[in-house]
Amino acid sequence: MYLLGLRKSGWYKISFRLGILLILVACTQKEHQQEVQEFIPMGKNSYDNYCKGCHGDDGTLGLMNATNLQTITLDSLSISRVILHGKGNMQGFSGKIHEEEIGNIIQYLSELNLKKN
Numbered sequence: 001m002y003l004l005g006l007r008k009s010g011w012y013k014i015s016f017r018l019g020i021l022l023i024l025v026a027c028t029q030k031e032h033q034q035e036v037q038e039f040i041p042m043g044k045n046s047y048d049n050y051c052k053g054c055h056g057d058d059g060t061l062g063l064m065n066a067t068n069l070q071t072i073t074l075d076s077l078s079i080s081r082v083i084l085h086g087k088g089n090m091q092g093f094s095g096k097i098h099e100e101e102i103g104n105i106i107q108y109l110s111e112l113n114l115k116k117n
């Protein structure tokens with residue numbers, strides 16, 4: 001009886017811990033999703049201010065040979081470099097756009113990127 005009781009409470013503890021862990025994981029993922037969802041509209045706002053002129057509403061305008069932003073395969077770091085330092089006909093925005101805004105723009109670009117599918 002004693003042994004059985006111990007075993008039971010042991011299992012109980014483990015499944016309890018597992019349960020907590022699963023809830024934690026679920027919560028952080030949900031929070032992350034919500035954060036991303038909040039940053040995308042801010043990113044769109046900055047994108048409209050600084051990028052839309054050449055790249056257009058949906059990233060495909062291509063003014064002055066601007067790259068189609070729906071088909072780029074650059075990682076975030078490379079994109080932030082292009083935004084900061086420019087490339088070809090695109091001037092850099094270093095000192096003009098705040099770092100946080102750049103992060104938001106990159107989030108928004110990943111949304112645009114999804115549109116091609």
Ligand code: HEC
Pocket residue numbers: 047050051052053054055063064065066067069072074079082083087088089090091093105
């Ligand atoms: C004056 C017009 C203009 C503006 C404004 C502009 N771009 Fe560009 N962008 C270009 C051109 C032109 C290119 C192509 C550069 C090249 O490859 O020579 C380009 C290329 C890019 C690329 C691809 C770079 C690569 O290595 O393939 C990204 C990403 C990009 N722009 C993002 C942005 C973002 C984000 C903004 C706003 C913060 C922005 N651009 C504003 C004209 C512009």
